[in-house]
Amino acid sequence: MSFDHIMSVTIGGLTVGMIYALIALGYTMVYGVLKFINFAHGEVFTVGGYVAAFTLLALGIDQNSPWTLVAGAVALALLAAVLVPMALGFVIERIAYRPLRGRSRIIPLLSAIGVSIVLQQLIIIIFGPKPVTIPTLAISSAAVSFFGVNIRVLALVIIAVSAALMIGLTYLVKSTRIGKAMRATSQDMEAAEMMGIDTNRTIAFTFLVGSALAGIGGLLVVMYYGSLKYDAGFLYGLKAFTSAVLGGIGNIPGAVVGAIVLGMTETYGVSVDLGFLAWFVVAGLALGLYVQMVKAPQRRLAHIADERRTAEYERSIMNVYRLAPYHGIKTLLAERTDALLSVSAAHGVRLMAGNVFLAVVAAVMFANASMRIDTRWQPVIAFAVLMVILMFRPSGILGEAVTEKV
């Protein structure tokens, strides 16, 4: 386990995560406003990538082209990769979703799956089933050295662009007129309409922004990996959607955090040894202990009515959390004289069991410190971590977006 190795795995995971994030933002925005999952979003991303690739190919760019030409071509490709998906997103919303608005939520969902299949076939029909490949450009293979580790400039660009877009988007939703309209529409479409907000326009705008982000994602993927296949949108879409749920659907920073967690888990899980991974479990254990010892008792204490608040009662609540094996089980076994106390005792014992489990896992991992997980387990690990997170926090890491008052 060299520093070199950890660095390249971290950058790799971060880059993958940020690409998921760009797509996840589109899922999360549409969900935030319409409470509906736009399954065709992954294909919009693929179209963005294809349009960008064919723009670069049409301009005849290769590694020998002067950099001014390359910069111009990339700018043009970016323009195409933004405009075409935007138009596509607009059309999809107009013909496949808007006529179904107000119906049961399952109906636009089916329509979205249909659109996704149609788009994928259209990509095959228009561009052919072969993966599209672009020649390596100096801009996409350039690397900088960071403490002796080579990092591709494009990886840094991807990370920076995603982060910047996330901040811009948060600003857009929180602090602009159209963002206010989006939040109002999300909160109550009818009421928003009565207040004079053109909800159709607002929703169309949401689709435009989401599609543009997916298009940028497509361009970056083509530039970074050099090729794209017609069905790439399926897997990317699935993982981006997963990221959005993981981070808390409807929550813009959440989508990015979820995407980073997913990307990191995918790469870390299979390329560092158990001794290193165990530290993540230790961090989880520290968090678990903090919850058991401090956070959970504090929360419980806040529920005590003033007339019952005695020092002794407070101490017994603390005890069932902090000394769960003894006081907790004792309280559980004793007659239920106090509802709050017995609920707390059960909670405390559960938390402790979770912490003991984490400690055992960490110990086992440290005992096999030099072992490494087979790459075959990559998707298994990623989704196991995901399920565990969602089990403990069903609303996602940063929580589902709660519509604030406009």
Add this chain to the structure above:
Amino acid sequence: MVQERIRKALALMLAAALALSMFGLTGCAADDGGETDGETTDGETTGGEVQTIKIGVQTALTGPLPDYGLAAKNGVELALEDFGTFEMDGTTYEVELVVLDDKAEPTESAVVAQTMADEGVVGVIGSLTTGATLSAIPIYFENRIPQISGSVTGPKANETGADTFFRTCWNDAVQGEALGVWAMELGAKKVVLMDDNGAYAVGLADVAEATLKAEGVETLRQNCQSGDKDLSAQVANIKEFGPDAVIFTGYHPEAGLLRKQMVEAGMADVIFMGGDGIRSAELVAQTGGEANAEGIYATFGGFPEEQQPGYAAFAAKYQEKYGEEVGPYAQNNYDAFGALIEAIKQAGSTDTEDIIAALQDLTYEGVTGTFGFATEAAGAVAKGDIVVEGLTPANVPRYVVKDGVWVSAE
């Protein structure tokens, strides 16, 4: 209310139209069968009649390897021109191809195989990939339909020993061993084997790994999923292991990405090898350009073209008809079709049981050489494997990318 009714009526009509169209399709299929039967009786009484028989082509025109799929289809279509009409017992037989696309997916492949059986084909050329063939073999076996693949090279393809399965390309066990031997000839002491979790790639990597380990070479096994874009975790692992050679046994899309990402991680000087799955012209573009692809090695599951007796004539025909270079395994598929027709002639019958028996005894002079099929499994050889005289791991053909094109590495 009225609107609602109109809508309901429309939905019903649409559903009815759908149902009808499906009926229509199956109806057509049944009609075809009827006609064929009619002609058979005609043929027996009057003689000199034309009878149509169906031969299936199970390939993958979409999915991950459309270039391989198209080459296979082209090969069979060329063979159809040459052998598609033949006489037997005074009856002229005309072959009609039933071309179906299995997208190189196991689930799709089972559906295609069932469709072939329902279509009443007397034999099938295909499928294209080992993974997809695994789910088709039991169905062809159940329905007693002989199946000859020109490109399924996976050692695990016919583990069940179905007597309906034949192949005109080499088993990968030969290539796996050859890759291991070649890597050692190149002086590799530490080798990474990477597969894409598909049956073809895993089979090839297993054999190569066993060959290397037997000689004391240190190995590391890695995998990815077919369709993966980001291999940074694997590349980081490879870099840490510090190998002399990487053998990627999957197909060219992932091979290209792996090579590209390895070069970007500063491992341009590590020997990069693969089986026939990477020996496609597409690979060069997928590695990001000629510079990255330079020096990639690949073995191939067949003798070099110049050693194939009928290749020159075949290539000329292929060029003329399709206006492009001969695609991978096109000639093996051509031979598969030729061998199937030859077996029908020798059986003197279009009964599939007779054809299967005839294929087992067949010695066929094809474009790739003179070959037969193994009647029993022995060692790495599976039942139905092509039997070629004088084949050893050391004389398995070797190729290398030079200036952006695959050339013989001899």
